[in-house]
Amino acid sequence: MDFSLTDEQKARKQEFYDTCKELEKRKPPSFLGFETIYEDDECWEYNLHCAREFAKKGWLALGWPPEYDGQGDMMDKVLFAEARGYHGIPGVDIFGVQMLAPTLLQAASEEIKREFLPPIARGEVMWCELWSEPNAGSDLAALAATAIRKGDEYVINGQKTWNTGAHKADWGFGVFKTDPAARKHHNMTFILFDMKTPGITIRPIPYLDGHAPYCEVYFDDVHVTAKNIVGQEHEGWAVVNLLAGFERSGINEIMSMLRGLEQLVAFCNQTKRHGQPLSKNLLVRNRLAELACELEAARALAYRVADLQNRDEMSLMDASAGKIFFSELGERFAFLATDILGPYGQVKTSRWAPLDGIWERMFHEHFITTISMGTNEIQRNIIAWYGLGLPRMR
């Protein structure tokens, strides 16, 4: 067991932190966390600016093989995520850089890799994911949208939903039924397409706070070249599973929470209640300490996950455990922070909002992590079935 970094890694880490610290100074006031890039034009511009800065350094291709202009290894990727998380910097497209790129590297043809990886590395093309449908959520394989092969094209029809940032994205990746007669799990294909293709209609869905980070997307006879597929035709389910396995280590979210904790501690030290600083309140101390313990446990687990990924030994159950723990820690933190802030915990960004109103946002934003990428209940099934070997529900 060795948690230490090499001197080289320490130097890299410093470089990541320094760059992110600089970028933080240019944050627009409306930037209040990752989701705001999809809600506000200024934040989206900031996201693109950060992406370009990272691209210049080659950091959007961390862990890629050298033949695709990659640099560094998985550990560098983790240290980079750590720095971005702590300073709250966007610019690494969750769909393009984090999910699609590693999937392409493993499952796509050479031609597709050569076409789609470089623009991702240059931070030029932003992606979105089109998986869920109104009647295919957790049971994704029950999807209905079709992509019927006509010559060297697919013609896509149907509806996708809960597509984060689809209204901002340049390209999308999705799964569609290509062989409706075939049995479940062997009837769909993983397809890449330009979001500006005629026949695509994007409608933002207002989130419960009125903002619109995600969309529903309608396909009406959308023609896509048949070469834009990943994996085998009709075997898109395997690609979906592969991509889902590229769970991030979670360190990004954890470092962001750690920064949040630091800010909350400073707030408690400076803010008087009952004639004394909040930090003297024993309940506040105890509850914040409890959270700090969980956060450290999460950080140690994220390193464990990174260590497994680095050796390509990551298991489904490890990924699921991390996802459950990190996302539910976010829930608990949001509840705790808004408790401590009292009536101010409900104030949206305004002159009455402490800490820029970030905790008011967190009070509802945490659902995004507990529900997306496989609900936490599905993750528990995965641990039970594939990890603990318990009988699978039929």
Added chain:
Amino acid sequence: MDLRLTETQEILKQSARDFLTTECPKSLVRELEQGEMGYAPELWKKMAELGWLGLIIPEEYDGMGYTFQDLAVLLEEIGRSILPGPLLATLTSVFAVLEAGTEEQKRELLPKIAQGELILTTALLEGEGIFDASGIAVKAAPQGDDFTIDGTKLFVEMAHVADYILCVTRTNTGTSPEKGVTVLIVDSTTPGISCEVIPTTAEDKLCEVRFENVKVPKKNILGKLDEGWPIVETMLRKGAIAKCAESIGAIQACVDMTVAYSKERVQYERPIGAFQALQHRMADMWTAMGTSRYLVYEAAWMESEGLPCAKEASMAKAYVNEVYKNVAKWAVRLHGAIATSADHDIPLYYRRSKAADTAYGGTDFHREIVAQKIGLT
């Protein structure tokens, strides 16, 4: 970074598991709980032969010279098999002697501990049952070449079989409770010492130790006069991590037994492990185990590297205390009524989760340390 066990650790872990599977069946655990001594001297000798008792004692004192992290790996296996006995009590004293002992004290104590000839324990708590220096009131008064100890210590682990007791005493009332605390190495056969086992949840032989006019030579001070509290802090910090290592082994056992039973036990014509109500609980138990393990490994690694880790040790203890109790509780619940029977193995773990929780400081004690370390003024 490489969070796998080292080759040495893998060997240590496997040999410990093999040894304990044969030597420490649950029948022995029950027998020792019910017996007076609370440990098996023959087994203790065998543990010495395996090098376990001197695992972290440097080779110059006839130990193995392994790291603290290696010890954590061994303790995980000990916790898994819930071996009763004075291992952690003795180790905690070793932490103190290694940190503060004179060369003479080390030569006198450490080789014999490594050989299994001496059992040590530490007398810290008193009437209030708190782990702060303000709880230390038992006086050691200077008298010629001796100190005279008078007063009662409580919850002293395995004191009834210990050869030496590290007694944390009040020798001065200074500007703060931490000043004026002195640790004395007390021969347990000294006249005036009496000992009584307190009945506890885990039947783990925590003792009331009464000192009446007990004379201890001044040369038996461990560390410096009035400046013993930092030694206690070291014992609590290392002891907390060590106890956590035991606990994650125990948590693993609870998870393994529960998963296995849920695959065998049939109700409604199917194994109860097929029901999602149980599956999700077990997934949560497994997840909690994973989060505990790497938090403890991190603290153990820092301790091994000599990095300051008071914060991480307290975080680990505060966290694992709650995880162990909860996992053991759910292990009982998911087994159902069968696991409330005294003959079942699960309750052995459940009862120990309380003992593990209070040893080396409970959850709130450690959370307060964490509160300070994260910068709450």
